[in-house]
Amino acid sequence: xxxxxxxxxxxxxxxxxxxxxxxxxxxxxxxxxxxxxxxxxxxxxxxxxxxxxxxxxxxxxxxxxxxxxxxxxxxxxxxxxxxxxxxxxxxxxxxxxxxxxxxxxxxxxxxxxxx
Amino acid sequence: xxxxxxxxxxxxxxxxxxxxxxxxxxxxxxxxxxxxxxxxxxxxxxxxxxxxxxxxxxxxxxxxxxxxxxxxxxxxxxxxxxxxxxxxxxxxxxxxxxxxxxxxxxxxxxxxx
Numbered sequence: 334x335x336x337x338x339x340x341x342x343x344x345x346x347x348x349x350x351x352x353x354x355x356x357x358x359x360x361x362x363x364x365x366x367x368x369x370x371x372x373x374x375x376x377x378x379x380x381x382x383x384x385x386x387x388x389x390x391x392x393x394x395x396x397x398x399x400x401x402x403x404x405x406x407x408x409x410x411x412x413x414x415x416x417x418x419x420x421x422x423x424x425x426x427x428x429x430x431x432x433x434x435x436x437x438x439x440x441x442x443x444x445x446x447x448x
Numbered sequence: 449x450x451x452x453x454x455x456x457x458x459x460x461x462x463x464x465x466x467x468x469x470x471x472x473x474x475x476x477x478x479x480x481x482x483x484x485x486x487x488x489x490x491x492x493x494x495x496x497x498x499x500x501x502x503x504x505x506x507x508x509x510x511x512x513x514x515x516x517x518x519x520x521x522x523x524x525x526x527x528x529x530x531x532x533x534x535x536x537x538x539x540x541x542x543x544x545x546x547x548x549x550x551x552x553x554x555x556x557x558x559x560x561x
Binding site for chain 2: 337339364366368375376378381388389391423425435436437438439440441442
């Protein structure tokens with residue numbers, strides 16, 4: 334079974350621009366979560382989507398948004414980029430219910446650099 | 449709220465040494481506990497998990513036991529290899545927190561030949 338895939342792997346943007354990151358979950362997984370990883374703040378939860386609905390949201394400004402499609406693929410968008418948005422953005426997928434629903438499997442991440 | 453605390457790194461060991469990375473947690477309810485590993489330039493890989501008290505998770509020679517009485521989930525390996533050099537993250541999954549993972553700050557392990 335293929336793992337979680339994320340595209341692109343690397344992005345360089347300038348302040349004020351916006352960016353869209355994509356995530357394809359493991360086949361059969363309907364829940365997708367996004368995390369931001371930085372050296373200073375560590376791993377922080379952004380949001381979780383299930384069945385095209387945002388089910389949970391972390392403490393990030395409204396510039397960070399996401400969505401999920403009917404095939405469970407997810408995108409996250411960051412508008413009006415700031416230097417502090419430079420980070421590794423990780424997507425994780427999991428089963429939505431039942432045994433193993435607590436276990437998240439991560440993609441390789443998208444490295445975003447804001448200049 | 450729920451939280452995870454890991455021993456600070458970096459930890460430097462010689463090959464074949466014994467490894468312990470301490471992890472303690474604070475949680476209401478009964479979280480599931482995880483160890484993830486991150487190799488340079490990569491995402492997180494699930495290393496092992498435990499879902500209830502006294503469960504032992506194990507994988508690739510690594511072990512961790514869910515200790516509710518001490519709220520701990522320490523990672524151990526009897527004999528580390530150079531290839532084990534990575535950053536290790538302890539995490540908990542709590543439905544009380546809406547199902548997200550809460551991570552410790554990570555512990556960098558460096559194994560020298």
